[in-house]
Structures are given as C-alpha cells and as structure tokens.
Amino acid sequence: MSLHLNAEPGQIAETVLLPGDPLRAKHIAETFFENPVLHNTVRGMHGYTGTYKGQRVSVQGTGMGIASSMIYVHELITGYGCKQLIRVGTAGSYQAHVHVRDIVLAQAACTDSNINNVRFGHKNFAPIADFELLLRAYQIARERGHTTHVGNIMSSDTFYQDQFEQFQQWAQFGVLAVEMEAAGLYTLAAKHGVKALTVLTISDHLVTHEETTAEERQLTFNAMIEVALDAALGG
Numbered sequence: 388m389s390l391h392l393n394a395e396p397g398q399i400a401e402t403v404l405l406p407g408d409p410l411r412a413k414h415i416a417e418t419f420f421e422n423p424v425l426h427n428t429v430r431g432m433h434g435y436t437g438t439y440k441g442q443r444v445s446v447q448g449t450g451m452g453i454a455s456s457m458i459y460v461h462e463l464i465t466g467y468g469c470k471q472l473i474r475v476g477t478a479g480s481y482q483a484h485v486h487v488r489d490i491v492l493a494q495a496a497c498t499d500s501n502i503n504n505v506r507f508g509h510k511n512f513a514p515i516a517d518f519e520l521l522l523r524a525y526q527i528a529r530e531r532g533h534t535t536h537v538g539n540i541m542s543s544d545t546f547y548q549d550q551f552e553q554f555q556q557w558a559q560f561g562v563l564a565v566e567m568e569a570a571g572l573y574t575l576a577a578k579h580g581v582k583a584l585t586v587l588t589i590s591d592h593l594v595t596h597e598e599t600t601a602e603e604r605q606l607t608f609n610a611m612i613e614v615a616l617d618a619a620l621g622g
C-alpha cells in the first residue's frame with residue numbers, strides 16, 4: 388500500500404501501462420487483459436492487473452498533468468517495484484505532416500514544467516525514452532502499417548495556453564506534438580533506473596484543426612495499446 392494506491396504488495400505487475408484517464412485504464416483492462424482484477428480504487432484512479440498473451444501486466448490511470456502522474460509513477464516504482472512504465476495517451480499535433488490518428492513515439496520530452504529546474508538548479512536535463520522499448524514499439528507499429536512518427540514532444544503544464552501561437556517555436560525546432568505527462572515519467576524513470584516509453588495517438592491538430600470521430604479515435608487508440616503491450620512484453 389502507498390498513499391495513493393491501495394493495491395496489496397505484489398499485486399501490481401512489473402510492466403504497467405499508464406493512461407491519463409482512469410476510464411481508459413478500465414477499457415484497456417476489459418479489452419486486452421485476461422482475468423483483469425481491479426487493484427486500485429483510491430480517488431477513483433482505477434488500476435488493474437491481469438495477463439496479456441499469458442504475461443502479467445497492469446494498467447494504472449494517472450490523471451492529467453505532470454504533477455498528478457508523477458505521484459503514481461513514483462509510488463509504482465518505489466512502492467511496488469515496477470520496472471517498465473509505458474504511457475499511452477492522446478496528443479495534439481504541432482506539425483502539418485503529423486495527422487490525427489497517427490501514432491507518435493516520444494523519443495524525448497521538452498517541458499514548460501518547473502520540475503527539473505528545481506531538481507537540477509536551473510541546468511537542463513533531457514528526459515528520454517528507453518531505447519529498446521522505443522525501437523521495439525517502432526518496429527511493431529511499422530510492421531502493422533500504422534503511420535508512426537518518432538521524435539521530440541512537448542509535455543506542457545497547461546492545456547489552455549494564454550498565447551496559443553507560442554507552439555510555433557517548438558514546431559520550428561521539430562517538436563511533433565503536445566501532451567502533459569511524458570517529461571515527468573522519463574525523469575523518474577532515469578532517477579530510479581527503470582524503463583519508460585510514451586506512445587501517443589494524435590487526437591487533435593493545432594495547425595490544421597483536423598478532428599476525428601469518437602469511433603475513429605477508439606480504433607486508433609486500440610492499435611496504440613497493442614503496440615505498447617507487444618513492445619513491453621515481447622509479442
């Protein structure tokens with residue numbers, strides 16, 4: 388047990404998928420896991436453990452933003468010994484060639500959060516993905532014919548920005564998309580010597596304002612989950 392997770396010791400698998408939305412955790416467990424068991428109910432932030440192709444795996448909602456998600460990542464690593472943490476989330480595209488429904492694998496994550504300014508005394512730390520997880524996810528996604536981009540993303544503390552156009556500077560420097568958690572996940576993975584990856588589906592577009600239907604998003608989302616599970620569990 389930890390402050391925000393009421394799973395029993397040993398109840399959470401070493402590999403954990405991390406969606407922001409706790410109802411997405413429920414969907415993942417019910418759709419992809421064999422024999423899912425609900426292991427967390429604190430704050431309604433659902434977490435489940437089951438098996439996928441015979442291997443133990445968990446999924447835990449993290450809430451939105453670096454602040455919330457780092458609480459769960461910290462407790463999963465230090466309280467339950469989790470070793471592979473894969474965020475599965477939605478993102479807004481910064482680039483005309485990165486379309487809605489595409490998959491983005493976050494090789495690294497910039498941030499406007501202050502977490503690492505505080506930690507490293509205003510020197511920069513570059514939060515990066517685990518290379519082997521990234522490579523496996525890329526190979527699997529390409530084999531399955533999913534349009535997949537690998538590169539830098541932005542983990543922002545704010546969803547609604549006062550100066551919307553500021554994203555263009557990040558876009559000019561090649562940043563592919565914006566979400567709100569990866570930089571915190573990659574920082575804690577580095578601190579504790581565990582593996583992390585962020586797999587994203589583009590849900591909206593800051594340049595072209597493209598949109599998808601809920602049904603389309605669900606289908607593409609399921610593709611992303613299977614890429615994440617097979618990359619983590621060697622499928």
Ligand SMILES: O=P(O)(O)O[C@H]1O[C@H](CO)[C@@H](O)[C@H]1O
Nearest residue numbers: 406407408451476477566567
């Ligand atoms: O779809 P999830 O995983 O929640 O991720 C994205 O969606 C939320 C914002 O709507 C933020 O958490 C952002 O990172």
Ligand SMILES: O=c1cc[nH]c(=O)[nH]1
Nearest residue numbers: 477478479565566567
């Ligand atoms: O953080 C996010 C997630 C999806 N789309 C966005 O524009 N931002």
